[in-house]
Amino acid sequence: MGLTGLxxxxxxxxxxxxxxxxxxCLAFAMQLAAGKAGLDACPYVSAAAREALDSASAPPVALVxxxxxxxxxxxxxxxxxxRHDKRFEHPTGIAIQVSDKMSADEVKAKVAKINKLVFxxxxxxxxxxxxxxxxxxxxxxKFADTAKLVQENTAYPLLLISSNAGAMEKALDxxxxxxxxxxxxxxSNYEAMVALAKKFEAPLVVKxxxxxxxxxxxxxxxxxxxxxxxxxxxxxxxxxxxxxQTQIRRQALKLFRPFGYPTIAFANNADxxxxxxNASTFVAKYAGIVVMTTAEPEYILSVITLRLNVxxxxxxxxxxxxxxxxxxxxxxDAPVLITTNFSLSYFCVAGDTEASxxxxxxxxxxxxxxxxxxxxxxxxxxxxxxxxxVKKLGVMEKVNHNKIIIPGGVAVLSGKTAELTGCEVIVxxxxxxxxxxxxxxxxxxx
Amino acid sequence: xxxxxxxxxxxxxxxxxxxxxxxxxxxxxxxxxxLHFEGAMPNRxxxxxxxxxxxxxxxxDMLKEAYAGVMNDPVAWAKKxxxxxxxxxxxxxxxAHPDWKNASADEVAKTAKAVxxxxxxxxxxxxxxxxxxxxxxxxxxxxxxxxKKVLIGCxxxxxxxxxxxxxxxxGHNIIASSPLDxxxxxxxxxxxxxxxxxxxxxxxxxxxxxxxxxxEYAYSIMERARVGALTGDKTxxxxxxxxxxxxxxxxxxxxxxxxxxWGPLHDRAILWEVTTAITFANAGGTVFIMRHxxxxxxxxxxxxxxxxxxxx
Numbered sequence: 001m002g003l004t005g006l007x008x009x010x011x012x013x014x015x016x017x018x019x020x021x022x023x024x025c026l027a028f029a030m031q032l033a034a035g036k037a038g039l040d041a042c043p044y045v046s047a048a049a050r051e052a053l054d055s056a057s058a059p060p061v062a063l064v065x066x067x068x069x070x071x072x073x074x075x076x077x078x079x080x081x082x083r084h085d086k087r088f089e090h091p092t093g094i095a096i097q098v099s100d101k102m103s104a105d106e107v108k109a110k111v112a113k114i115n116k117l118v119f120x121x122x123x124x125x126x127x128x129x130x131x132x133x134x135x136x137x138x139x140x141x142k143f144a145d146t147a148k149l150v151q152e153n154t155a156y157p158l159l160l161i162s163s164n165a166g167a168m169e170k171a172l173d174x175x176x177x178x179x180x181x182x183x184x185x186x187x188s189n190y191e192a193m194v195a196l197a198k199k200f201e202a203p204l205v206v207k208x209x210x211x212x213x214x215x216x217x218x219x220x221x222x223x224x225x226x227x228x229x230x231x232x233x234x235x236x237x238x239x240x241x242x243x244x245q246t247q248i249r250r251q252a253l254k255l256f257r258p259f260g261y262p263t264i265a266f267a268n269n270a271d272x273x274x275x276x277x278n279a280s281t282f283v284a285k286y287a288g289i290v291v292m293t294t295a296e297p298e299y300i301l302s303v304i305t306l307r308l309n310v311x312x313x314x315x316x317x318x319x320x321x322x323x324x325x326x327x328x329x330x331x332x333d334a335p336v337l338i339t340t341n342f343s344l345s346y347f348c349v350a351g352d353t354e355a356s357x358x359x360x361x362x363x364x365x366x367x368x369x370x371x372x373x374x375x376x377x378x379x380x381x382x383x384x385x386x387x388x389x390v391k392k393l394g395v396m397e398k399v400n401h402n403k404i405i406i407p408g409g410v411a412v413l414s415g416k417t418a419e420l421t422g423c424e425v426i427v428x429x430x431x432x433x434x435x436x437x438x439x440x441x442x443x444x445x446x
Numbered sequence: 447x448x449x450x451x452x453x454x455x456x457x458x459x460x461x462x463x464x465x466x467x468x469x470x471x472x473x474x475x476x477x478x479x480x481l482h483f484e485g486a487m488p489n490r491x492x493x494x495x496x497x498x499x500x501x502x503x504x505x506x507d508m509l510k511e512a513y514a515g516v517m518n519d520p521v522a523w524a525k526k527x528x529x530x531x532x533x534x535x536x537x538x539x540x541x542a543h544p545d546w547k548n549a550s551a552d553e554v555a556k557t558a559k560a561v562x563x564x565x566x567x568x569x570x571x572x573x574x575x576x577x578x579x580x581x582x583x584x585x586x587x588x589x590x591x592x593x594k595k596v597l598i599g600c601x602x603x604x605x606x607x608x609x610x611x612x613x614x615x616x617g618h619n620i621i622a623s624s625p626l627d628x629x630x631x632x633x634x635x636x637x638x639x640x641x642x643x644x645x646x647x648x649x650x651x652x653x654x655x656x657x658x659x660x661x662e663y664a665y666s667i668m669e670r671a672r673v674g675a676l677t678g679d680k681t682x683x684x685x686x687x688x689x690x691x692x693x694x695x696x697x698x699x700x701x702x703x704x705x706x707x708w709g710p711l712h713d714r715a716i717l718w719e720v721t722t723a724i725t726f727a728n729a730g731g732t733v734f735i736m737r738h739x740x741x742x743x744x745x746x747x748x749x750x751x752x753x754x755x756x757x758x
Contacts, residue, residue, distance in 0.1 A: 082673070084666040119707065121658065211758075215447045238748075242480050242728075243756035250452040258447070273713060273720070277748050280721050284665075284728050298709030301699065302657060302721040309662040344660040351659065355504060355696050433575070437545040 003255070005033035011049040012042065019043055051257070060252045062261050064203050064230060064288070066093065066130070067157025068178050073129055075230070075262035075288040081249060084314055090262075091311040092282070093289040094303060095130035095159045097268070100137045100146035107146060111153040113295040119304055126304045128156070130181065132291055133171070135162030144170035151175050159183055159291070165192035176200035181289070183207070183264070184232055187217060194224045205264055207232040211247055218258040229261045230288060238278055241265050242285050249286040262288025272299045279303045284310050318343040319369030324395050325350060330359035332400040335443050337428065337435075338386055339407060340367040340375050348432040356436035358443065361398065365389045372407045383413050387420035396423065408434075451758045453484040456676035460732070461646035461683050462489070463619055465595050466568025470533060473646075473685035473732050478672060480728070480752045485676075491749055492733045493742055494534040494570055495527040496691055499549075499557045500541040505737075506701045508715055512739050524561045530739035531746065534568040534597075537561050542583050543574035551586035559590045570597040570621075570735065581605035585612035592616040597733075599623065599687065600651050603634055607641065614643045621687050623651040626663050628670055632681045645680055649687040649733060656693035657722045664688075665729045672730035688726045691737030694719040720744045727752070 009029035020041040022028040031037035039045055061078045073093060080086045096114045098107050111131060118127040131150050135143040143162055150158060151174070158180035160171050168182060179200070184207035185193035197204035206221055206229050208214025214233050221229065233244040251259040265287040267279035276299040279290045283306055294300070312318055319341045327350060339349045341364040353360045365385050367375035375381035390396065390404065404423045406414060408430035418425040429438045454477075462474035472492045477485025501517045516523040524535045537558055541549040562569045571587055573580030584598055585608050599621025601609045606622065613620045622638055624630035631650055639645050650671065654664035674682035694700055699708065700715040708714055719741040723734050727749065736742050 082666070082669050083662070084670055116707070211449045211451075212447060215449050219447060237754065238751040239480060239482070239754040239756040242752065243483055243758070246478075246481060247449075247452060251449065254452065256449075259449075273717060273744055274747070276717055277720060277724055277744070281724060281728055281752075284725060296709050297707060298711075298714035299717065301708055301714060302717040305658040305699075306661070306721060306725060309658065309660075310665065312662050314662070314666060344655070344663070347659045348655075351696050354698075357504070437543075440545055 003033060005030040007255075008032050008049075011046070013044040013046070015044060017044070058260070060255060060260055061249075062227065062229070064228060064262055066179060066181055066203055069155065071129070071155045071157060072179070073157075078249070078262075078286070079253070081246075081253065083310060087313040087315070088311045090288075091307050092287050093129035094279070094300070094307070095132040095289055095291045096128055096295050097132040097134050097161075097291060097293045098146065098150060099134045100139070100142045102146070104149060107149050108153055110295055111150055114156070115154055117295065117297060117300050117304075119297075119301055121305060121308055126308055128300065128304070130159045130289065131156050132159040132161055132183075135160075135164065135167050135171075138164070138167075140164065140167035140170045143167045144174050147171040147180075148174040151178065157181070159289070163189060165189050165196065168193065168196055172196055172200050172202070176202060179203070181205060181230065181264075185217065185221060187213065190217060190221055191224070194221055194226050197228065198226055201228070203228050203230055205230045205232050207234060209234045211244060215258040218261075222258075231259065231261050231263045232265075233263075236266060238281065241278075241282060245282065245286045264289040264291065266291045268293050272296065275299065276303055280306045283307045317369040317371070319366075320346045320364055322364050322366035322389065322393075324393050324398070325362040325364065327353050327362060328357065328359040330361050330398075332398065334359045334361055334399060335439070336361045336363060336395055336399060336404045338363050338365065338390070338404055340365055340370065340372050340381055342367065342369050342371045342375070345371050349435070352432040352435040356439045358436075358439045361395055363389060363393060363395050363404075373409050376410050376413070381410060381413075383416035383420050386413070386417050390421050390423070451483065454478075454676075456485055458676055458678040458680075458683065459485075460672070460675045460685060461648075461680075463597075463646055463649065463685055465597050465619055466534065467566055467594065468568070469595075470568050475672070475730075475732075476676065478676070479730055480756070482753075482755050483757045487753070490753065491727055491731065492533045492568075493531075493745060494536045494733065494735045495530060495532045495739065495742055496536045496538055496735060496737050497523045497527055497561065498538050498540045499554060500547060502540065506695060506715075508712065509695060509737055520557055521560050521564045524565050528565055528567055530742060532567070532742060534570055534733075535561065535565055536570040536572060536735050538572045538574075539583060539587070540574055542579055543576060544579060546574070551583040554583050555587045555590035558587045562591050562594050562596065568597065569594060570599070570733075572599050572621075575600075577602055577605045581608050584609045588612035588616045588618055591618065595619065597621060597649060597687075599649070601634075601638070603630070603637070606634065606638055610638050610641045610643050613647070614641065619647040619649065621649045621651050622684075623653060625653050626655075626660075626667060628652075628667050628674075628682070631667075631671070632679075635681045635684055639681070645684055648684045650682075650684045651687045651689065654688050654690070654693055654722075654726065656690070656697050657718055657725070658699065659693070659697060661722060661725060665725060668726060668729035668731055685732035686726070686730055687733040687735065688723070688731040689735050690719060690723045690726070691735060691741070694722050695737055716740050716744060720748070724748050
């Protein structure tokens with residue numbers, strides 16, 4: 001992320017004194033932009049110019065680390081507005097709230113539920129990331145007690161929510177060693193909150209009432225020497241959050257330094273379906289952390305799935321394991337379908353096969369996660385690789401027939417595949433959507 | 447510190463399409479989704495629920511319950527859909543499928559006409575999905591519905607000619623379907639346009655996948671198409687049609703009742719459909735074809751919120 005010569009030029013003294021060795025300040029700026037000169041060569045450079053040079057080397061969105069140990073995670077380092085431009089780097093952290101007004105038993109029960117929000121997708125586990133402790137009681141001792149109790153019952157990092165610096169200090173005394181997120185420094189308490197965050201080296205949320213006041217406050221906080229920050233613009237209505245999240249990301253990419261940090265957004269709603277939909281929107285729209293209140297899995301599953309999808313690297317297709325997938329408890333007379341281990345190919349075949357209600361085996365050939373036609377063009381989906389996979393996995397030992405079904409798009413492979421596998425090769429439909437009717441016409445009536 | 451709001455100066459917009467007896471407008475956006483501060487979204491997304499012209503055998507119970515008593519009567523079913531608050535009725539001519547009833551063009555056209563006559567909202571008519579068969583039946587359907595400004599789909603690169611000609615002749619709009627590929631989409635739009643159908647009568651079906659099953663591909667294609675439309679690419683400036691219900695109600699997450707770690711089925715299934723819909727709404731979708739009435743209600747409530755002004 002380099003600065004342009006013109007952007008650097010704006011920061012220079014514009015004396016054209018030539019002491020830097022260049023004929024003009026603009027020429028010097030061009031040299032700086034090209035990396036052919038150092039800023040130290042100019043004796044009259046201001047603090048602002050040094051800041052500009054820092055900006056040039058720093059990523060547009062700072063990296064923030066949360067928590068310690070196995071459940072620690074990172075936010076930030078994002079560089080694009082659209083995932084197709086490059087990719088989204090660090091998946092949104094999902095936080096679930098508990099209140100310090102709850103009884104100890106209620107807290108334990110909810111934390112136990114949060115701990116179970118672990119979902120298996122495409123062979124990987126995906127889970128929530130933080131437990132938020134909210135100082136609803138206004139009581140410092142209760143806040144600290146709840147933070148302690150939560151910490152004892154979960155491995156997830158905490159998000160401590162209180163605008164009272166006294167309460168925050170007490171909670172940090174019990175939980176500060178694990179680098180919780182401190183929420184939040186606002187205009188009234190920022191000096192005390194910055195001091196606390198500094199002491200525990202914990203990430204600090206800076207909360208404004210709008211974008212202007214947020215930028216002001218960030219400038220004040222960074223002037224105190226603390227840059228381990230997360231931003232909250234104060235927006236709570238859906239449309240407003242979408243606008244502010246977009247602005248913060250856009251401005252960060254334009255190297256507007258006060259907004260060069262990850263964000264936090266609150267999806268909180270009494271209706272869990274509304275909350276879930278808001279959370280999903282914020283996941284897609286740049287939020288670093290999304291806070292929710294429900295711990296019921298049916299409202300979290302969709303958010304976590306969308307997060308996985310949106311944060312998938314567009315250049316690296318997701319692969320499923322190369323193995324035999326048994327759909328609907330197949331018996332020995334079930335058809336054997338061959339496809340690649342590109343997750344989308346597999347899911348299409350599996351979904352349409354299940355829709356046909358014909359119990360089947362689906363065998364995925366390892367093509368490094370690329371699709372049928374791409375893998376065929378790249379020489380990764382060949383009669384040899386199909387035969388190897390069929391033999392290695394022993395799928396034909398599970399069935400009492402000798403037939404395998406290959407995708408219609410690679411019909412040309414059928415002869416050689418038959419030769420190498422010793423199987424009768426049936427050419428299936430080109431699109432997996434045709435599987436139900438293919439089964440009807442070609443398999444069930446045979 | 448006054449922050450200078452970063453506003454993109456888009457030079458173009460999505461085409462505006464007019465459908466149905468009530469001249470419902472859709473598309474026309476001159477901004478990215480819900481960024482009201484830098485452009486206009488003059489028309490709300492159009493929501494629709496599907497009606498089959500024969501009782502679908504493979505629908506999950508939650509869907510069957512929502513349409514109990516009307517599933518073998520497309521006209522009554524369509525009226526139910528209007529009652530549920532859909533902006534448009536989507537009639538899927540499944541009975542024409544060679545695997546089902548293999549109904550003739552005249553038979554399905556009769557049904558389509560009966561449904562169109564019974565409602566005062568726009569009709570979206572879909573073929574059975576078999577390219578050759580749709581190429582036969584849809585021109586006949588288009589003729590039977592002459593003047594009703596129907597949205598007819600889906601045409602592919604293999605069968606667009608006869609259907610496009612009929613849509614053009616009888617005053618309808620068309621849905622062009624391409625398999626998750628923006629270049630094929632452009633190409634098909636151009637081919638259709640070359641037959642004389644204006645681009646503001648073409649909708650774009652990117653063959654979306656549902657949440658968890660490839661939604662990100664469709665998401666990025668819609669984002670790219672919207673940016674293309676806003677920066678002046680007319681062949682990408684066609685409203686996007688999202689087949690949400692079709693692609694979510696086959697997911698395990700929408701059907702499996704007994705998965706402890708996923709929670710109870712009802713809200714999970716609704717969320718699977720609505721999350722898919724709002725994700726596409728956030729990326730630039732325009733027409734949302736759903737299946738469950740509660741999903742429709744939830745989606746509309748979300749759009750109400752997202753449509754509030756966020757001007758600075």
